[in-house]
Structure formats: C-alpha cells, structure tokens
Amino acid sequence: MAIPLLQIDAFTQQPYRGNPAAVCLLTEPLPDTQLQAIAAEMNLSETAFLLTDQTAWQLRWFTPACEVDLCGHATLAAAQALQEWGRAQRGQTLRFHTRSGLLQAKLSDRGIELDFPLQPPQGLETSLDLAAGIGAPVVASRTSELGYWLLELASVEQVRTLQPDQAAIAQWPCQAVVVTAAAQAGDDCDFVSRFFAPRFGIPEDPVTGSAHCLLAPYWQAKLGRDRLQARQLSARGGELEVEVVGDRVFLRGYAVTVLRGELQ
Template sequence: MQLEFHQVDAFSERPFSGNPAMVYRLDSWLADELMQHIAAEHNLAETAFLVREAQGWHIRWFTPTTEVPLCGHATLASAHVLFEMYNEPSERIDFIGKTGALSVTRENGLLVLDFPAMVPTTAAVTVELERALGIEIVDVYGSVELMVVLESEQAVRDCKPDMLALSRLPWPGVIVTARGEQYDFVSRYFAPGIGIAEDPVTGSTHCSLIPYWSSRLGKLSLTAFQCSARGGELFCRLEGDRVKIGGHARLVASGKLLLG
C-alpha cells in the first residue's frame, strides 16, 4: 500500500520557517496504531489525517507520541493542501475535529482558522513551575494549557526551561507570553509531556492568548509572533466566543509512504 503525503510549513511564507506539518488525505481511516506509527516516523510536531465525510473533512492530529484534541498549524496546513494540491473548489473548508466544528477560509491572501475561544482563568504560581521555567513570572493562567505571563518579549526569548521538570507538571504544555515590541504580543510553547520539546508555531494556544491579550490591550484585532527558532506570524481577531487566526502556508515536500 502507498499513501500520498504533503509537508507544509504553516504560519510562514518562506520554507524552513513557521511550523512544519505532515498531511495525509485518506479515502478511509487507518488503524489508530498505524496512524501513530506514521506520525512517529515523520517525527514532526503534528501529522494530520483527513477523511471526507458528509459534514465536511474529519481531521485528526498526532504528535510523535500521542493523538491531540486540537491543532492549529496542522489544520492550516491541511487546508493549504486541499486548496492547492486537490483543488478544493470553495473559499472555505469545514473540518470536524475532537472539539467540534472548525473551518479555514481564504481571506486577502491569508488562510484564516475559525477556532473556539478558550478564556483563561487565574491559576496559582507554584514552586515547581518557577523552577521548571527558571525565570521571573508575572501572572499565571489556565485553560487547556498553562499560560505564563512574563515581563517582556526579551524574557520570553531568553526562557530556557527544564524540559524534564515541565513534563512532570499536570498540564499538556506551557505557554510563555508577553507584550511584544513589533507585534501586539509574543509567545512560545513547550510540551515535552506530549513529545514536543518546543513547538515552532502553535495555532491552538492562541485560542487562549487572543482573549487574554484582547482584554489586556483593549483590541479585537491583534498581531502575534511566536518567537521560536523558526518563528511565525499570526494575524488574530476575537469574534465573540470564536477566534480567527490567520497565517500563510508554504508546501515544501510531497511524496509517498510505502507500507508492505
């Protein structure tokens, strides 16, 4: 059996930046164990699998070690593949994931994710968290992930966490964020507990970052930069209980996986 794959750098116009995702458009679902093996073989932050169903494209996302409930950059990459490689005719693609309905729309040269807003709530600063991050913390919030506010963009860029200590915290991952210098806000995301030491650009964390920074800055439209080594730009809007997360995407590779 042969399976066609496409690798896309999401949230970037240039190759070798943004966040790489692998995309498989399938005729029917593979066994969960096989999809996990495929994701581990590619060893990217996320591998997305798509199957066409009556309500839209059913999408599932796998890290090298586990399936996750929501992923932004691999959804953006999947839409890019469907538009550019499989000639999806509309300007909007509807997806169904574990968290419900999602969509990606083409708007003014961007691909724009429509995701649920996840408003973070205040959480306690713990000794374990301070030791794991090794940096002064301003505030801590929780939603799906733990969100840690730092004093400056430079503090976010300088953060060098203890990955083993982070993996022991009772959260899938930890976001560090601060007000930006050229952008409204910046962030980084660490998730060693699910097989991702640092994710280059993370769409799903912005489900919490956008409501927080929108309230803090008094703006509904925001620009964001995830300042990992690869880096990526995100163009954000808060629309009620939804967030819009826009970005570019670049196809960098296509091929076939040989099974059996």
C-alpha cells in the same frame, strides 16, 4: 495502499520557517496504531490525517507520541493541502469534523483564516515554583480548558532567551506551557510567545495555533483590542493575526508547501 503526503510550513511565507506539519489524504479509515506509527515516522510536531465524509472532512492530529484534541498549524496545513490537491479553491470555506467539534478554514488572498473555539483564561492555583521551572520570574499565570498553562513574563527578551527545565515542566499537571510577553514599543506585533509541550514529546513547538485560542483573549483583555498581531519566538519563528469575535478566535496566516510525495 499509497497515501498522498505533503509537508507544509504553516504560519509563514518563507520555506523552512514557521511550523512544519505532514498532511496525509486517506481514502479509508486506518487503525489508530497505524496513524500513530505514521506520525512517529514523520517525526514532526503534528501529522494531520484527512478523510472525506460527504459534508465535511474528518481531521485528526497526531504528534510522534499521541493524538491531540486541537492543533492550529496542522489545520492550516490541511487547508493548504486540499487546495494543492485540487480538492478546494480560493474563496472556499472548508469544514472539518475534529475532536474539538466543527472547525472551519477559509481560503483567501490574505492566506488562510481558521475559525477556532476561544479558550477563556482561568485562574491558576498551584504551589509549584513556576519561576524555577521556567527560568524567569512570572508576572501572571492562567490556565485553560485545554490544560495549557499561560505564564506572562516581564519582557520580550526574557521570552526570547528562556531556557526552561524541560524535565521539570514535563512533571507539571498541565498539557503544555505557554510563555508570553507584551511586545516592545516599535515592534510590528502586539505580543510574543513560546510553547513547550514535553509531555507530548515536543520540547518546543515552533508556532502553535491552539495556544493562541488562549493568548488572544488574554491579550485582548490587557490591550483593549479585538484584533492583534502575534509572533512566536521559536528558532524557526512564525507570525499570525488573531481576532476575538464572541466565543471564537480567528487565526490568520500563510503556509508554504516544501515536500510532495506518498507513503507506501
């Protein structure tokens, strides 16, 4: 069976930036072991698998090491892929059945808008030395239902130059670590971040949509605005707009297709 495959850079308008994801279009379900093997073969932070089910698309996300509950950039890539394959058109809203419930993606002239569940920041209680693991003093800390730990630092430069102890944070009782800071005066964004998930086999993710389901309400409360511009300061870099509306977060960004092929 040949499986159509696209590799797409998400949350960017430039090739070879943003966060790459592979998207596979299935005509029938495959065993989880085979899906995991394909994701390991792709060796990207996420591989998305699409399967139509009449009223919506079934969507699953796999890292090279495991399946995950929520992934923003691979959902954005999946919407872009369906448009590339002629299965969707501009102006259409796509529906995805996922492990995080029903998600939607709207194709527009301003890129792709994802409708995701908000992750309210919760208090984080731990005796761990967070500053030692991250490599910088921590101003504030939060957690979320996804198991992401959000650590605020004092400056953009601290976030940019951070070199965390990957072995140490891989032992922390969390799914991933999101490091963030408010932007500086004159920047064309409102806050910056980086994302580390060594437990998923991802030392650093280039641009992480799911993290912004936590970052958006956190910075909404601190900055007093519902709509914010975000930048992730990985080596590849990426940008997106976030907007908090009730218990949902809208993530808006662009995607660029860089590879077309098929799996045998």
